[in-house]
Amino acid sequence: MLLSKSFIPILKDNPSEAKIKSHQLMLRVGMIKQASAGIYSWLPLGFKIMKKIEDIVRQEQNKIGAQEILMPTIQSSEIWKESGRYDDYGEEMLRIKDRQNREMLYGPTNEEQVTEIFRSSFKSYKSLPQLLYHIQWKFRDEIRPRFGIMRGREFYMKDAYSFDVTDEDAFYSYNKFFLSYLRTFKRLSLTAIPMAADTGPIGGNLSHEFIILADTGESKIFTDKRVFDLNSEGTKLEKSSLEQLRTKYEQYYSVTDEKFNNDEFEKMVTEENRLITKGIEVGHIFYFGDKYSKAMSAAVDLPGGKKDFVKMGSYGIGVSRLVGAIIEAKYDDKNEIMKWPLSVAPYDVALIPMINKNDTSALEKANNINNELIKHKIDVIIDDTDENFSSKIKKMNLIGAPYQIIIGKKSDGDLLEFNETGGDTQNLSLDKIIEIITKQKVTN
Amino acid sequence: MLLSKSFIPILKDNPSEAKIKSHQLMLRVGMIKQASAGIYSWLPLGFKIMKKIEDIVRQEQNKIGAQEILMPTIQSSEIWKESGRYDDYGEEMLRIKDRQNREMLYGPTNEEQVTEIFRSSFKSYKSLPQLLYHIQWKFRDEIRPRFGIMRGREFYMKDAYSFDVTDEDAFYSYNKFFLSYLRTFKRLSLTAIPMAADTGPIGGNLSHEFIILADTGESKIFTDKRVFDLNSEGTKLEKSSLEQLRTKYEQYYSVTDEKFNNDEFEKMVTEENRLITKGIEVGHIFYFGDKYSKAMSAAVDLPGGKKDFVKMGSYGIGVSRLVGAIIEAKYDDKNEIMKWPLSVAPYDVALIPMINKNDTSALEKANNINNELIKHKIDVIIDDTDENFSSKIKKMNLIGAPYQIIIGKKSDGDLLEFNETGGDTQNLSLDKIIEIITKQKVTN
Numbered sequence: 001m002l003l004s005k006s007f008i009p010i011l012k013d014n015p016s017e018a019k020i021k022s023h024q025l026m027l028r029v030g031m032i033k034q035a036s037a038g039i040y041s042w043l044p045l046g047f048k049i050m051k052k053i054e055d056i057v058r059q060e061q062n063k064i065g066a067q068e069i070l071m072p073t074i075q076s077s078e079i080w081k082e083s084g085r086y087d088d089y090g091e092e093m094l095r096i097k098d099r100q101n102r103e104m105l106y107g108p109t110n111e112e113q114v115t116e117i118f119r120s121s122f123k124s125y126k127s128l129p130q131l132l133y134h135i136q137w138k139f140r141d142e143i144r145p146r147f148g149i150m151r152g153r154e155f156y157m158k159d160a161y162s163f164d165v166t167d168e169d170a171f172y173s174y175n176k177f178f179l180s181y182l183r184t185f186k187r188l189s190l191t192a193i194p195m196a197a198d199t200g201p202i203g204g205n206l207s208h209e210f211i212i213l214a215d216t217g218e219s220k221i222f223t224d225k226r227v228f229d230l231n232s233e234g235t236k237l238e239k240s241s242l243e244q245l246r247t248k249y250e251q252y253y254s255v256t257d258e259k260f261n262n263d264e265f266e267k268m269v270t271e272e273n274r275l276i277t278k279g280i281e282v283g284h285i286f287y288f289g290d291k292y293s294k295a296m297s298a299a300v301d302l303p304g305g306k307k308d309f310v311k312m313g314s315y316g317i318g319v320s321r322l323v324g325a326i327i328e329a330k331y332d333d334k335n336e337i338m339k340w341p342l343s344v345a346p347y348d349v350a351l352i353p354m355i356n357k358n359d360t361s362a363l364e365k366a367n368n369i370n371n372e373l374i375k376h377k378i379d380v381i382i383d384d385t386d387e388n389f390s391s392k393i394k395k396m397n398l399i400g401a402p403y404q405i406i407i408g409k410k411s412d413g414d415l416l417e418f419n420e421t422g423g424d425t426q427n428l429s430l431d432k433i434i435e436i437i438t439k440q441k442v443t444n
Numbered sequence: 445m446l447l448s449k450s451f452i453p454i455l456k457d458n459p460s461e462a463k464i465k466s467h468q469l470m471l472r473v474g475m476i477k478q479a480s481a482g483i484y485s486w487l488p489l490g491f492k493i494m495k496k497i498e499d500i501v502r503q504e505q506n507k508i509g510a511q512e513i514l515m516p517t518i519q520s521s522e523i524w525k526e527s528g529r530y531d532d533y534g535e536e537m538l539r540i541k542d543r544q545n546r547e548m549l550y551g552p553t554n555e556e557q558v559t560e561i562f563r564s565s566f567k568s569y570k571s572l573p574q575l576l577y578h579i580q581w582k583f584r585d586e587i588r589p590r591f592g593i594m595r596g597r598e599f600y601m602k603d604a605y606s607f608d609v610t611d612e613d614a615f616y617s618y619n620k621f622f623l624s625y626l627r628t629f630k631r632l633s634l635t636a637i638p639m640a641a642d643t644g645p646i647g648g649n650l651s652h653e654f655i656i657l658a659d660t661g662e663s664k665i666f667t668d669k670r671v672f673d674l675n676s677e678g679t680k681l682e683k684s685s686l687e688q689l690r691t692k693y694e695q696y697y698s699v700t701d702e703k704f705n706n707d708e709f710e711k712m713v714t715e716e717n718r719l720i721t722k723g724i725e726v727g728h729i730f731y732f733g734d735k736y737s738k739a740m741s742a743a744v745d746l747p748g749g750k751k752d753f754v755k756m757g758s759y760g761i762g763v764s765r766l767v768g769a770i771i772e773a774k775y776d777d778k779n780e781i782m783k784w785p786l787s788v789a790p791y792d793v794a795l796i797p798m799i800n801k802n803d804t805s806a807l808e809k810a811n812n813i814n815n816e817l818i819k820h821k822i823d824v825i826i827d828d829t830d831e832n833f834s835s836k837i838k839k840m841n842l843i844g845a846p847y848q849i850i851i852g853k854k855s856d857g858d859l860l861e862f863n864e865t866g867g868d869t870q871n872l873s874l875d876k877i878i879e880i881i882t883k884q885k886v887t888n
Contacts, residue, residue: 007511007574009565033561036520036548041561044511067451067488072598073517073581074538074550076480091543094518096550099535099585104480106518106540106550117477117485121453130451137517137581141543154516 001347003383003395007044010395020216021333022324023148029338029398031323038145038153045346045399046323050156052344053188053322054135057158060184064176064237066131066160071113073137077103079112083295092140106139111292111314114161118310119298125165128300128310129173133160135319147216149320150280150328156320162313165302167289170311174206174287175242177315181210181283182232182245188322189341190329192282193227194249198258209256210283214328217278222260224252224269280325287313337422338400342440347381347401349373349437350421352393354408355386362407369405369416369430376434378441397421403437445791447827447839451488454839464660465777466768467592473782473842475767482589482597489790489843490767494600496788497632497766498579501602504628508620508681510575510604515557517581521547523556527739536584550583555736555758558605562754563742569609572744572754573617577604579763591660593764594724594772600764606757609746611733614755618650618731619686621759625654625727626676626689632766633785634773636726637671638693642702653700654727658772661722666704668696668713724769731757781866782844786884791825791845793817793881794865796837798852799830806851813849813860813874820878822885841865847881 009030018024026032031046042050058068074096080086094106107113114132122130135158145153162173178194185192190212197209211219227249235245253268255261265274293299293309302308318325331338342348351369353362363384370380381401383392389408396404406417406425415427428436453474462468470476475490486494502512518540524530538550551557558576566574579602589597606617622638629636638652655665671693679689697712699705709718737743737753746752762769775782786792795813797806807828814824825845827836833852840848850861850869859871872880 005509007513007565007576030565033564035516035557035560036518036522036546037544039516039518039520041516041557042514043561043565044513047512047514050514065449068491069451069488070486070491070494072479072483072485074480074483074583074598076483078480094540094542096538096540098538099587100481102480113479113485116479117487120477121451121474121487132451139518143543154518 001379001381003381004385006381008399009043010398018148020147020150020328021331022150022216022327024333025327025331025338025398026148026324029400032149038142038151040149040152040154048346049340049344050320050323053326054156054158054319056187056343057184057317057319058135060180060187061133061158061160063183064131064180066133068134069117069132070134070136071107071110071117073106073139074104075107075113077105079116079296080105083112083115083292085112092142094139094141107136108138108140109314110134110136110159111161111312112296115292115296115298115312118161118163119293119296122163122300122310124301125303128164129169130163131160131173131176132163133158133315135159148324150324151218152320155318158317158319160315162315163298163310164312165300165308165310167311170287170289170313171206172239172242174285174313175239175246176237177285177313178208178246179232179235179237179242181285181315181317184317185210185212185282186231187343188326189343190282190326191228193221193223193254193279194285195221195223195254195256196250196259197256197284205289206287208285209281210285211256211279211281212325212329213277214280214325215278216328217280219279219281220257220260221255221275221277221279222257222265223254223275225273225275227252227254280321280328281318282322282325283315283317285313285315287311332422335397335422336394337397339402339421340400342402342437345402346399348378348441349380349403349405350396350399350401351380351382352389352396352404352406353382353384354389354406355384357386365407369407372430373434376438378434378437403433405433445823445825447825448829450825452843453487454842462592464591464594464772465775466594466660466771468777469771469775469782469842470592470768473844476593482586482595484593484596484598492790493784493788494764494767497770498600498602498763500631500787501628501761501763502579504624504631505577505602505604507627508575508624510577512578513561513576514578514580515551515554515561517550517583518548519551519557521549523560523740524549527556527559527736529556536586538583538585551580552582552584553758554578554580554603555605555756556740559736559740559742559756562605562607563737563740566607566744568745569747572607572609573613574607575604575617575620576607577602577759579603592768594768595662596764599762602761602763604759606759607742607754608756609744609752609754611755614731614733614757615650616683616686618729618757619683619690620681621729621757622652622690623676623679623681623686625729625759625761628761629654629656629726630675631787632770633787634726634766634770635672637665637667637698637723638729639665639667639698639700640694640703641700641728649733650731652729653725654729655700655723655725656769656773657721658724658769659722660772661724663723663725664701664704665699665719665721665723666701666709667698667719669717669719671696671698724765724772725762726766726769727759727761729757729759731755776866779841779866780838781841783846783865784844786846786881789846790843792822792885793824793847793849794840794843794845795824795826796833796840796848796850797826797828798833798850799828801830809851813851816874817878820882822878822881847877849877
């Protein structure tokens, strides 16, 4: 892709309205454009990254046997009246009257809708477990939308729901998502820690927030540092292996402020392991038993002839929010260098030829290199403008392809100037560069 | 995928509320479920097909150099007041007030929004042409939603917009989409004919509807039969080649009833070539010049220092509607046989083992065949239920994988009973079957 043909409207300076670095970068490099308060259009660069995140989220849902559906954005108020949440939900719910004066709403979440689908389709325990998910736009009419897409009003989420007959089965489903989330965030090159979270007014049961560390985060967290050394490697999609995984994480104190208890913290964590900091929530898993199935009569036949309400859990990942979360985690705003994880990078490599009016040989060389990289499925952006070197580098450091190849005077012969974005330059052959990038792509 | 694990809730009989065959099949085989009037949830089978259609639409947009963006579903009324359409649009526009009492709306279309994006990003003729598209949910508050997703309220569309400096350039852009649409519908195995359409109150310019023949269609059409023999093969993405393509199609009379003129029809088409029938609109391309750019001040610098409003066109494809349109075109409702085009089929092959409680050897055989097919990237659904042969075939004929393999008593030795769905059975080796399917997949 030639930069001159791409719709990447880069601003010279940081936009003054943006307070956190993800919002700054996203406006600066033309990833998004505000449409109205808390509502954004996604321009090609931002869109491409969000789609790659969405694909990884989808693949990891499919791997645990969840099936994808798609519920509409506009819901009827009827099902919300059945569950009892229509009046409770408050002003964050965008309420709508259609031309027939029917009460509708823009879904802020989908427990009611999915329960309605479930109860009309499944009648027997034999069909369980069911894990259903969808990836769809949601709307929450925040009173003070801020921080760009991190706390917008219209946002893109993956929501999954599990249906089981017993608590034990339901925990097995819950743990599948626990594993799936660790794997998803790892592929996004994020260290997301599952933290015991408050179950809120629903009460009782079980809940984890997946949180990445960031100074700009809105969640205060209290953890044992050793939790950062854990990972999900070797875990199998089996009941006992999944239980071990959760036990492994739960041995270390790790909570958000809603669940924080100072006595417990000091008792369970030695001083040198205590970490009190801020984080961004990127996922939330939640077990709520028969709260909705009971209110909405979603029951199945059990063996022996009895009926019982199904036990449900819900599992969310903020897909659009993750774009911002990755920036918060990876963007070096002092030096204005973004290096996207290869798994979601808008381009794998930036080709930066030095062009002036009398000499376009570097651009020709860049085109030839591009053709070679395409053959190896390496996605390239070529800066074909005739700006000077430093402004080219500045732009490409913001766009954030993880690798750069500079084609200038030093690039005589077969060796090319190659660097990881923000890193030191090496002179390498094209073959060697292809080998390095391909190897990295495979591990992602 | 095992049928017993799939969420494909099949009904025994046709649902009485459905009047046309796409609506019947989609409810019958559990592709969709109504959420409220004209609003549907997509269940896994329907979702999978819609996603495949979306991917083909996307690929063909990218091939002509269009760049993908994503505009939000909820728009501000401000831009609609600028264009003058806020009052004109009438009750089909779903109007919303947010908690701050701001007037918002659920986008029924996106000319205003994309013009706003354009004018804030592009200042010079040097950046043109620009072709931008997005694939997003839209809402039209139909007074009488009907025919399932064919005339629903919330629906999924690809909308593209072109921006040029002169009419001549704009026609070039228009013709790129003309080609792109012919290619898209061909890959969906649909014969869609571009028909001169009314430009409506906007007046003047140029418009084609792409229409497929169907008795249940809402558009009345008048055409010269010979137009059905044309195709876009050999057309290049160059100005003159694209012009020739349009001339080739426009030589034959082919209009919807809004443009119909009986004298012209009888003069231009000999009696034996006249065809008066019904069709379904699956795409619409439209040139409207500076209608929106003028109203919304979207101008660029021209060479020489003057400024001018950009010339725009819009190009729509109904992605969710295409699911229904393909069913209308392909479903044999008398014999209850659906055969999806391989390019969008939910599964390539249905494996139908004959199972009874004492003998599961056919199921084992099916699993082995499945493993072999997976290696060749052939996607399979296995009917692992112990129902009888005729009800298994009945179900699979509705699900519509284009090929079936029956594993029963006749499948002794190395030969398998193989047929195209609805067609005659042949006894073939697995290797031969793989060869047949793979060959078909490549040509799609």
